[in-house]
Amino acid sequence: MSCPRHYWGRRRALTAAAGLASGAFLPLTAAARGIAAENPALAAADFTNPVVWQDFADIDVIRVGTTYYASASTMHYSPGAPVLRSYDLVNWEIAGHSVPSLDFGAKYDLNGGRGYVRGIWASSLAYRPSNRTFYWLGQIDFARTYIYTATAAEGPWSRHTTISTPYYDAGLLVDTDDTLYVAYGNSTISVAQLSPDGRTQVRSQQVFTTPSSVGTLEGSRFYKINGQYYIFLTRPANGQYILKSSSGPFGPYTMRQVLLDLRGPIPGGGVPHQGGLVQTQNGAWYYLAFVDAYPGGRVPALAPVTWTSDGWPVVQLVNGAWGASYPAPVVPTPPRQVTPMIGVDTFDGTTLKPRWEWNHNPDNTKWSVNNGLTLRTATVTNDLYWARNTLTHRIQGPTSTATVQLDHSTMRDGDRAGLALLRDSSAWIGLKRDGGATRLVMVDGLTMDGNWNTTGTGVERASATAPGGRVWLRATADIRPGAPRPATFSYSTDGVTFTRLGPAFSMGNDWRFFMGYRFALFNHATQALGGAVRVTRFELSTP
Structure with missing residues (x-):
């Protein structure tokens, strides 16, 4: 077997080539599993939930090479849409903000109006390997969709374009062929294809209607995993569901429940939900969700995920609940310590x-x-x-x-x-x-x-x-x-x-x-x- 250093180099090359950082993923290979087992330096002790006991809600999480990034809602706070950075999915720092200023009207300046509980709602963060660019996408005031871009997560970020369709609770997918897709909606879920430059909508189609027995589904996260398309959806505030298509991004999709009324890791807090899936360098999967924990807000919690033989995700539980602790993700030694949030x-x-x-x-x-x-x-x-x-x-x-x-x-x-x-x-x-x-x-x-x-x-x-x-x-x-x-x-x-x-x-x-x-x-x-x-x-x- 090749040495780990050479393997990780090849793995990173595969990641970049296949667009794995932005939502398209490859399966874990036997070689990767063997390297992790033979190299205890890549392992770590248990971590405890919540991984960040601060208010970061509606999480979107991605990996770019050996670094993880997450985005969160900030409503009326400016700058908006913080970008969090981690090297192990457990220890996080704030790298910057995707939206430097809420330049969406005078009310966000407290000028003749106020923007409380408006502004930055659930949004999406993605990375496009073809141009080495980060993308943030979100809708404002149910009126327009804004896209910001940056070549580094800490910025500077700039507005790239606006689209007249408000993609509510959107998830952005950079497909393996570099096509940009957006999943969005509340109960009625649609998929849009964007132009190659991301400036206009090429096509939009409704792909799923939520059964009345389920209720409301929203908070889309869009993935391509092993050639299949997945839309990860939340049922606020106590469930998570997933749609799967084997026929392309426009479906048809079938639905399966991921979790419902699951006990969370914070005593007195809510059910972990509305987050994202991410794959580590060695192929393991995790779900980073948030827990309603007021008065402090909605705080991130992490759990490992496995997959059924027919391609559905399963959250790993501890005594029938989202674990208060789990073994830490197996990752290479971080290049540095992250900046503490306190x-x-x-x-x-x-x-x-x-x-x-x-x-x-x-x-x-x-x-x-x-x-x-x-x-x-x-x-x-x-x-x-x-x-x-x-x-x-x-x-x-x-x-x-x-x-x-x-x-x-x-x-x-x-x-x-x-x-x-x-x-x-x-x-x-x-x-x-x-x-x-x-x-x-x-x-x-x-x-x-x-x-x-x-x-x-x-x-x-x-x-x-x-x-x-x-x-x-x-x-x-x-x-x-x-x-x-x-x-x-x-x-x-x-x-x-x-x-x-x-x-x-x-x-x-x-x-x-x-x-x-x-x-x-x-x-x-x-x-x-x-x-x-x-x-x-x-x-x-x-x-």
Whole structure:
């Protein structure tokens, strides 16, 4: 048998030639199985679920050579559609964003309208070996489909084209002959063929109607595996089904249930669903799904998949459930450690790290990074949900703490600045400056209704005298599903000793806002623009 190094070189060449990174796959060979068995260095210990306890939903996952990439929904947050990167399917980092700005209308700028629970819904990520290009495809506001491309996952990404057909919950397939296909729809599932340059639709055809006994199917992921076409579909929020065609991408398709009402790996959380299938370098298959785990959001979980002799996927269970742990995928030693999603950010350099996303598009004239983050007031409002330049960070589960060091010496009368737990029911700790005096306050009662209109702009629950020009603010969030989902706030004058401020805040766990709670840095005016705060340090830590 050839040495592993030479085998992996041949395997990568086959992968590129056959388009395996973008949804078309080859079977695992006996040689690959033998290499894995003979090389324990390629193996690893067990991993635990969720593999990422942060909010990354509607996952699409691919492999390009020895690297895995995933994309997720971000709704109204900007930049949108994060690209996650991994070398082992277990440890992930944020590489960049496929949608640099939500330039889909004024409401995404909080200008005359708001884009809450709009924007980036379930979308697709693919790689096209023929031009060595990544593709992101998604529909916005049920109106148009947008395609962005990049030659590297971290970007820069640019809009490639728009298509008048809104491909709802689409999955993009780069076939082995380089043809681009899109599977999409809700219950009525269609397949579209795109032009060779991906700029126009050549053909669209309905290929499947979901039986009434099943209900709703959506969230398409499109694959070609061993010459057969598969559309992977979710039944929200408790099932996963797959369609298979032996006659080409336009069918006909037959359906089989993959899972239904399966116990998930997070106590109190939901059924893993709406993710994607991916094949490792040595031919093993995995399903990366998400688990509804509010108030934290929808978090990724991983499970191995085997195939029946007649070509249907089977999720491997542990005691009749999606496993809380499994043996880690057998992969070559990663070239480096991925960047942790928690830890300290001192805003070094002049750009934000990809862990950060704004609530709607920011006013780029009102913020800057230069070895510290400066937030100038960008909106005059008494409603945080209308305030531009609120910068958000996902919460790490099951519990985590965000601590910020903030200089408030250049705030102006009427300004409000601080650290929030942001969702449709929000609370914050921070500073109010009025009449030349600055106070520390804890505020809750910021609320929206089911149409995402503001119903409460906040109630001050506690206050204290603000120290000098610098203060440390802290929020601790327990995002384990179930009651009481508490969050607490505290402050410090020296960064060492912290004093609790205000009552505990019970985070909401309704799914309809879709996105989970986030830590958020904000500074807005209630009287006039001109004030600013400077954040010199942010730390996300776990117990």
